[in-house]
Structure formats: C-alpha cells, structure tokens
Amino acid sequence: MKLAQRVEDLPPYLFAGISKKIAEKRAQGVDVISFGIGDPDLPTPPHILDALVEAARDPANQGYPESDGLPEYRQAVARWYNARFGLDFDPDSEVVPLIGSKEGLGHIPLCFIDPADVALVPDPGYPVYPVAVQLAGGTPYAMQLSEHDGFLVDFDAIPKEVADKAALMFLNYPSNPTSATADLAFFERATAFAKRHDIIVVHDMAYSEIAYDEYVPPSFLEAPGARDVAIEVNSLSKGYCMTGWRIGMAVGNARMIDALTTIKSNLDSGIPNAIQRMAIAALDGPQDSIRENNAIYQRRRDTLVDAVRAAGLEVEPPKASLYLWCRLPDGVSSVDFAGKLLDDVGVVVTPGIGYGDHGEGYVRLSLTIPDDRLKEGIKRLKAWRLD
Numbered sequence: 001m002k003l004a005q006r007v008e009d010l011p012p013y014l015f016a017g018i019s020k021k022i023a024e025k026r027a028q029g030v031d032v033i034s035f036g037i038g039d040p041d042l043p044t045p046p047h048i049l050d051a052l053v054e055a056a057r058d059p060a061n062q063g064y065p066e067s068d069g070l071p072e073y074r075q076a077v078a079r080w081y082n083a084r085f086g087l088d089f090d091p092d093s094e095v096v097p098l099i100g101s102k103e104g105l106g107h108i109p110l111c112f113i114d115p116a117d118v119a120l121v122p123d124p125g126y127p128v129y130p131v132a133v134q135l136a137g138g139t140p141y142a143m144q145l146s147e148h149d150g151f152l153v154d155f156d157a158i159p160k161e162v163a164d165k166a167a168l169m170f171l172n173y174p175s176n177p178t179s180a181t182a183d184l185a186f187f188e189r190a191t192a193f194a195k196r197h198d199i200i201v202v203h204d205m206a207y208s209e210i211a212y213d214e215y216v217p218p219s220f221l222e223a224p225g226a227r228d229v230a231i232e233v234n235s236l237s238k239g240y241c242m243t244g245w246r247i248g249m250a251v252g253n254a255r256m257i258d259a260l261t262t263i264k265s266n267l268d269s270g271i272p273n274a275i276q277r278m279a280i281a282a283l284d285g286p287q288d289s290i291r292e293n294n295a296i297y298q299r300r301r302d303t304l305v306d307a308v309r310a311a312g313l314e315v316e317p318p319k320a321s322l323y324l325w326c327r328l329p330d331g332v333s334s335v336d337f338a339g340k341l342l343d344d345v346g347v348v349v350t351p352g353i354g355y356g357d358h359g360e361g362y363v364r365l366s367l368t369i370p371d372d373r374l375k376e377g378i379k380r381l382k383a384w385r386l387d
C-alpha cells in the first residue's frame with residue numbers, strides 16, 4: 001500500500017513509544033504512576049452534566065448540528081468573553097465553535113498557508129502547530145524559546161527574511177509545556193511584529209482558566225489592534241474538566257473566523273447539539289468549580305515542586321497551566337532521564353524533546369493526577385536520585 005508523502009513525512013510520535021513502554025511495565029506487574037498526561041482527573045461539574053442529559057432527550061438535538069454551531073452557543077461564548085476579559089465579539093461573525101481547540105488548530109493552516117509559506121511556531125511548543133502547518137503544505141519555522149527570556153518569543157531573534165516570508169504565527173500563553181505566562185505588553189509587541197511583517201496570529205489559550213496565586217491570564221485580543229491580525233483559540237477542556245466532550249471556540253478577526261468556518265463547513269458537521277448545551281451551561285453557569293479546582297492544582301503544585309527539587313531538578317512553581325517544566329542537570333538527555341525514572345521507580349514524566357528540539361534538557365510533569373497517586377509518586381521521587 002502506498003501512503004501519501006504527507007503521512008510518511010510526519011515526525012515519529014514520541015509519546016506512542018512512551019505509552020508502549022508503560023504498557024510493558026504494567027504487564028510486568030509494575031505499579032506505574034504517570035505524571036505524563038495533561039487531562040484533568042477532576043470530574044465535569046454536575047450542573048454541566050445535567051444540561052447534557054436534558055438536551056440528549058430533546059429530538060431537536062438528535063439530528064445533524066450546524067457546522068457553525070448553535071447561535072445560542074456562539075452567544076454564550078461572546079457573553080463569556082465579555083464577562084471574563086471585557087471584550088465584545090459579534091456572535092455571528094467573530095465566533096466559531098470548535099470540536100475542541102485541537103481541531104481548530106489543525107484546520108487553521110489550511111485557511112492561511114499556501115505551499116512554500118512559512119509559519120512560526122514556538123519551540124518548545126504544542127506539537128500540533130508544526131504538524132498542522134506541514135499537513136497544509138507549509139514549512140514550520142521554530143521560534144526558539146529560552147528560560148532566560150521566561151520562554152517568551154524574542155521577536156528580534158527571528159531573521160528578517162523569515163519574518164517577511166511568514167504567513168502565520170502560533171503563540172500559546174499560559175503555555176504547554178513550559179507554563180510560561182505573557183502579559184499585555186508582550187501581546188502588544190507580538191501584534192506590532194505581526195503588523196510589520198503581515199503575519200496572522202493564532203493565540204492558543206487552552207489554559208486561560210487554570211491559574212494560581214491570584215494570577216489572571218489576559219487574552220491576546222486585549223492588546224490594542226490585536227483583532228486586526230489575530231484570532232484566539234480557546235477550549236472548555238481544561239478549565240471545565242471537559243476534555244472528553246470535545247468543545248472549544250475561536251474568536252477574533254472576522255475574516256479569519258470566516259475562513260475557518262468555510263474550511264470547517266466543508267470538512268465536519270459540527271459539535272453535537274447536546275454538547276453545545278453543556279458548554280452553554282458551563283459558560284453561563286456558576287464558575288466556582290474553576291476556583292475550587294485551581295486550589296487543588298495549586299496544592300499539588302506546591303508538594304510536587306518540593307519532590308522534584310529533592311530529586312535534583314530545577315523548577316519554578318508555575319503561575320498558570322497544569323505543568324511543572326523541570327530543568328535537568330546539564331548534559332542529561334530528557335529521553336534517558338524519563339526512561340531511567342520509569343525503570344527505577346515506575347514514575348512517568350514526559351521528555352521535553354517531545355515538544356521540539358529546544359525542549360531538550362527538560363521534562364514535564366502534569367498536575368492532573370489524583371491525590372493518592374500524587375502522594376505515592378512524591379514518595380518515590382523523594383527517595384530517588386539521578387546518579
């Protein structure tokens with residue numbers, strides 16, 4: 001069988017190798033504790049589930065959904081963005097529902113990338129950005145992020161000829177995997193850079209609601225003029241513990257939203273209406289679960305930071321997102337480190353190289369692990385030392 005070149009060209013999926021190794025360990029009877037996956041262990045709040053059950057029984061929700069979603073969902077998104085960020089969006093032209101933000105990110109390059117176009121992607125960063133660019137026939141250019149700059153993009157370090165060729169730039173703050181956060185001044189610099197070089201910006205804000213110590217992440221679209229060049233992709237997955245329900249949204253520049261809606265309407269048939277009803281209940285309903293869950297993650301963060309430091313890694317407690325991004329001692333490879341930790345004490349962490357070449361030298365630990373497992377994992381980390 002002949003596979004398309006674009007499939008052959010995909011990078012090997014590092015995490016599939018890790019999953020295989022975990023499965024082998026478990027088959028040998030090892031009690032594996034995984035800090036690998038960023039998937040909230042906390043349940044979807046009950047009032048959101050109630051909306052699903054009620055909506056599922058209504059025949060109006062049992063046929064095909066519209067690919068641009070229920071008007072009520074787009075309106076709820078606009079209300080939520082107004083309540084949360086003080087921004088106003090026209091629900092009919094500046095909002096599009098997504099089947100989870102990953103779906104939107106995957107389709108966005110099809111809207112803006114022609115063959116030979118360049119797209120700027122953060123490195124380390126969420127692997128979907130470069131892959132989606134490649135699948136659209138474009139070329140990803142890795143913007144190297146360093147701890148020294150707080151993992152913020154240094155726009156001056158991007159060669160002018162690259163910037164001039166670039167059609168699209170992905171940004172992600174609060175960030176996966178680095179947990180870095182950005183302020184409005186950074187978003188203003190990004191907007192100016194984008195305007196100077198005629199680049200479209202896609203800001204991934206999947207972690208907008210996961211923050212600690214009173215920190216409140218800003219929207220990219222709060223930056224003056226951002227709406228001229230940008231859309232923001234967001235999701236109910238992390239903030240409302242809804243990863244399994246697959247719903248998110250993109251908001252911002254109307255031409256960009258229209259292009260994405262056009263691509264999507266040719267490829268998918270939208271989000272099940274009952275799930276859109278859940279999302280309306282989540283966005284319009286009480287927001288207490290976010291505060292309560294963040295208190296849980298913050299407590300986990302603090303105990304896990306101690307354990308990671310005891311194991312010989314360096315880490316700054318994150319202000320937002322679900323991850324500890326931990327620096328390994330000089331010269332230690334992230335894959336070797338993760339392999340040794342799994343072999344020695346049955347603890348899984350994600351090697352930084354999985355997020356790009358500049359993720360090397362780091363590992364990522366997720367806070368989405370139930371408290372009893374966290375306790376056991378911490379015990380093992382504290383009793384272990386890299387030698």
Ligand SMILES: *Cc1c(COP(=O)(O)O)cnc(C)c1O
Nearest residue numbers: 100101102126176206235237248
């Ligand atoms: C989890 C995650 C997403 C995907 O979320 P879905 O809405 O569930 O598809 C997008 N971007 C980043 C950076 C993530 O970590």
